[in-house]
Every structure is written in structure tokens, then in C-alpha cells.
Amino acid sequence: MGWDHRRSLAASAMLVLLLLAFVPAWAADPEIDRLLRSSPGKDWVTNGGDLTNQRYSTLKQIDTTNVKQLKGAWMTRLKGSGVGGKYSLEASPLVKDGIMYVITGNDDVFALNAKTGEILWEYWSGIDQKISTVCCGWVNRGLAMGEGLLFFGQLDAQVVALDMKTGKVKWKMPIERWENGYTITSAPLYYDGLVYSGISGGEFGVRGRLTALDAKTGEIRWRWYTLPGPGEFGSDTWPPGTDHSMRGGATIWNTPALDPQLGLVYFATGNCGPDYDGSMREGDNLFCASMVALKAKTGEYVWHFQQVHHDIWDYDAASPVVLFDTVIDGKPRKGIAEAGRTGWVYILDRTNGKPLIGIEERPVPQEPRQKTAKTQPYPKGDATVPQCAEPMQGFKAGCIFEPFWETPVMVQPSGLGGTNWSPIPYSPDTGYFYVPGTVRAGSFARFGDTFKLGQRYVGGTQAAPIGTQMSGTFTAIDSRTNTIVWQHKTPYRLGGGGGSTVTAGGLVFRGEPDGNFLGLDAKTGQELWRFQTGFGADAPPVVYEVDGEQFVVIATGGNQLQGSAYGDAVWAFSLKGQLGPLWPPPPPPTVAGPLGPIATGVDTIRMGGNNVEYSFVPGRVRIKAGSALNFTNVGDLPHGATAWQQGDWDTGVLPKGQAKSITFTKPGVYYYICTPHPWMYGQVIVE
Ligand SMILES: [Cu+2]
Helix, strand or coil, rough: CCCCHHHHHHHHHHHHHHHHCCCCCCCCHHHHHHHHCCCCCCCCCCCCCCCCCCCCCCCCCCCCCCCCEEEEEEEEEEECCCCCCCCCCCCCCEEEECCEEEEEECEEEEEEEECCCCCCEEECCCCCCCCCCCCEEECCCCCEECCCCEECCCCEEEEEEECCCCCEEEEEEEEHHHHCCCCCCCCCCCCCCEEEECCCCCCCEEEEEEEECCCCCEEEEEEEEECCCCCCCCCHCCCCCHHHHHHHHHCCCCCCEEECCCCCEEECCEEEEECCCCCCCCCCCCCCCEHHHHHHCCCCCEEEEECCCCCCCCCCCCCCCEEEEEEEECCEEEEEEEEEECCCCCEECCCCCCCCCEEEEEECCCHHHCCCCCEEEEEEECCCCCEECCCCEEEEEEEEECCCCCCCEEEEECCEECCCCCCCCCCCCCCCEEEEEEECCEEEEEECCCCCCCCCCCCCCCCCCCCCCEEEEEECCCCCEEEEEEEEEECCCCCCCCCCCEEEECCEEEEECCCCEEEEEEECCEEEEEECCCCCCCCCEEEEECCEEEEEEEEEECCCCCCCCCCEEEEEECCCECCCCCCCCCCCCCCCCCCCEEEEECEEEEECHHHHHHHHHHCCECCCCCCCCEEEECCCCCCCCCCCCCCCCCCCCEECEEEEECCCCCCCEEEEEEECCEEEEEEECCC
């Protein structure tokens, strides 16, 4: 071996060493990581579009000048998956290399040809239909992808990886058990070899957490509990010597965001548990209703910001956090925003969790029995929904942070928001957030509740009295001032539905619970296009491109909480599309009353059933004329069923354990309430 050759070998070895020094680890999927680090174009590879959750598409073939020509390119039905009153369809489809992946409320996954809508493969989850710990509709908020796999959480608290080519299961990892109150509803986030998953169950006395799994094997790499154990940071915000924080909720309802430069993963947490009873959990109760930053690789705590101290109103931070870069007072800043159920957008510096625009702690009304927090954070700028309830006969009405005890108090926003789980897109072109909102007061009352593993544990109610008006708002909020630029009042509630997405073509696309899919001018809010999809259009749409053609796609399958029309359709739109609109489906309610599936073959209505004191179970039934319903009080308090507005039947107030039978002779639709608890109601349809 000559000297020169040996020298070149040594040089090669040095080069390899240098490379190893500068590339700390080989990325497991460099292509997906690269797509995740910039705004989506042709492909849409994660729930929020990219690591920021901005839902901002760089495509501009469809713009404000031609959106009027948009028509259906294809519409595909997903074989009846997730169709029915118990389900919601809230997932954003993902698209990669001309193939679309979509998940339904039954955790079934379909791969479709993104150009034609043809179904390529199906994964049927086979999840247990007896899962009894689903809070708010059978729902899955979407998928993640990386390393040739699709990742998602199931309602049985398992995280699953499927082969993207075949739909075959690669691995399944339980991160908890549904029998203990845990379910997964959020879309996970994939980045750099890890899958980040939240967990739900805030109404079942659970301990929230973010779990990071190895994408290849499903092995759990780390988990960070959103509720501190004894002696841990934040444990001084719970009563000393108690274990209330171990079932204090603070679950994660949505997809985290990640800043690769800072190496931080961000997410927001849900309500404190039990939801409406703060009497035994004196203190701020970290990390309920908070925005949190952790080190992405290790799960180490970095900062937090609590939106609501000692939450007793079910004020989850349920909408995904959004990362954005901006200039404030001439200085470039790294921002993070989250739209709370309170109706405010919380805008912080994502390097340290400090307010970017200003948030002031103000004294609030007190209720010593609830151990209410002395002050609450009030962001500078505008709320997107009213923050006081309209007075209603028979109810005390209050504003945000109005406390309550056992006598009901109507408060707006309720625990439905403001902004519930729906995302808030951000456009770097306008600098605006697009914020959906719910206007609907809740009648809050506390009652005692005993913790039982795997049972509802909410300690009160926030039902809207029958007749409460319900509507929505859709608002552009300027990220530099947190003030309203324009606002639409909508006929139906948004914020827990009515998802939206914004594009470089200057358009905001958003669905309505009545089935309409709209295109708005992102600058002015002017409506430029409207299309009736035929089903509740509540999922957030996405934008992609195949063979040079831009598409906008939305899954339309309705939403259990909205009461919008259910279905199993995926609609794709393009400028070359030929398909026209469908007939409008039945519209969702605009006045509060019993919701949910209508039960048949039922002869007993349980008052205080399912461990919810103020409930009629089932809440809606269909019976034949001449048959009887046996109203049985299985709760702890006295309850009754009294005809509301039409008819004069009444069970009278029944003590615990007692029952009374009522025979319905005349066909009609009957509502009833519990006289001692007028926010409890049910419906009987007599045929
Ligand atoms: Cu009652």
C-alpha cells in the first residue's frame, strides 16, 4: 500500500468522523421531517399541516379570483364507518404522494386515491363497542405519518401503527386502559423518530399525560404527567397530604406542536377534575387548563402558562397550540397561541411562556365553598364570544369566572367554549388567526360526587336550560394586537366543529354544521364560495396537489356535540370538478334541548344514570303510542320528570330508589324536565 493511498484512507476516516460529529443522529425519516419543518405544499403529512399547527397551505392555484368555479372533484363514502348519532367525524385527512389517509370516529382507517377518491385499503379497528368511558362522542381527530407508517390513538387507549402501503398493523401499544377512564381522541404528532400522543378522560377522574413512543417499535420512551405527584414541581398547588391531583384531569385533547430549533414540544391541557367541584382541591391546580413546553427528546419540563386557575367551569384548553413568528415593536419574536374555551386567544413567547402582548391577573368574584382562585388571567385584546350570559327566567345569570355552588348559575362561555377542540389556522400573509367560537350559556351547579375507577367523576353540571339560544362566531384575530379584524356571527355553534384552513391563495376554507362548506377572503372575511356537502361539515379541511391539480378536501360526517347530520363522506374539490351540491341535511339545533342518539326498545328511563346525577338515561327515546316508560331514580338526590310546555304529566319528585310509570297515549314529541333541577331534560317521541 503506497503512502498516498494510506493518506487518502486516513482522510476518508477523518471525513466520516467529522460527519458523525456534525450529524448527531441519523434522522429516521429525513423526508417527512423536512416536510414537517415547512408549510405544506403538495402533501399534507400531519394533522396541523406541519410542526406549527398553522394549517397554512402554500398552494395558490385556487385563489380569491377563481374560487367561485370550485366544484366537487369526487365524493367517497367510507362504507358506513362511524355513521350514527354517537359518532363525530373530526379528522383532517393526510395526503402523501397522491394517496389520502382518513380515520373515522370508529378508529377505522381508509387509504384513498387522492385524485379519484377510489378506496385502496381499509383498516377496521374492531374496537369494543361497549367502551363506556367516552366523554363527548366517539371521535378520532386524526393521524400522523413517518417511516412508512401511519400512527393514531384509539378509544381503547392504544396507540397503533399501520403500514402505509397495506394498512396492516405494525404495532399496537396500550398507554392506558379504557376501563380506568382513559381514551385517546387526539391526533398524534410524529417527528424525528418519536410519536407524541395525548390522552383524554378528564370527566373520569384520570391523570393526564403526554406520552412519547418509539415510532419503530411502539416502545414508550417517556411520559410527562400533567398533574404533579407528591413533592413534584406544582404539587404545592394542590392541598397537601391529599391525592386529589392523581385524578385531577388535565388531559390532552389535541395535537402538540414542535419547534426543532428550540428542541421543544408544546401542548395544551384540559379541565380540572372533578370538573365542577373545586371544594376539595384548594389551590391553582397545576397543570389544568394550561399551555406547556417540554424538551422534545426527554420530556423534561421547561415552562407552563395556566389560562384558568382552579378551574370549575370545564374551561379546557382543547384547541391545538399554534406556533408563529412575528414582529412586535420592531423586534422579531417567536410566538405561540391557543384559543381557550374562555373565548380568548392566549398569545405567548414560546421561548419562555411569558405573554407576548399582555395578560393581566385581575380579581374575580369569590365562592369560599368552591375555594375559588383570587385572580384570573385576562388577556389584552378582544374575546371572540360574549362573556356574560343573557338573563333567563328562573336562573341567575353571570359573566365569565362567576362562581356557583348548588343553586344553578348561567355563565357564558360554558364548558363548550369559546373555542373547543377546533383548530385556529394562522396565515403569515395576513398575520391573522381564524377563530371559531360557540355562543351558548351553561347552567352551572355543583354536587358531591364520589370517585369510582372508570366512572364519570364531574361533581356537577353545566347543562343549558331548554330554550337557551345557541349560535357561533368566526373571527379573524390580529396576532400582533389580539384584537378583532372582522367577525361573522354564524347561525350555528362553531368551535367544537366548523374546522378551517387558510391558504397562500388568500382563502379561508371552513365547514358549517349545516353541511355548507365555505370559501372566505382571508383578508376581509367576505364569503366568496359556498357548497352544500349534504352532511355536517365539522372536520377541519386540508389542501393538497396531485399531478399539478390543487384540491381542497373535507371529511363530512357530522358531530355528536353539535347535533349536526351524520354521515361517512369525504369530499374533494378542484377547479376542474364537475360534481354539484347535495340536498341540505337536517340543520343542527339553535336552541338547547336533549341531544344525542334516540334509543328504541326502551321501557325504563334512569334518573341520575351512568353516575351523572343530573341526567336522564337515555335522554331521548322513541316508543309506540300506548306504551309506558318507567322513570326510576338511580341517583342520590330526589328527581322527577315533569312535562315541559305541552301535556300535564308528572312523576312527582321521587326519592332515591323509587320509580313511577307514565303511559303515553297520543303520538307527538314530548320534552320533560326535572322540576328541582330544571337544567335536566329528556325527550320522548311517541309514534
Ligand atoms: Cu333532578
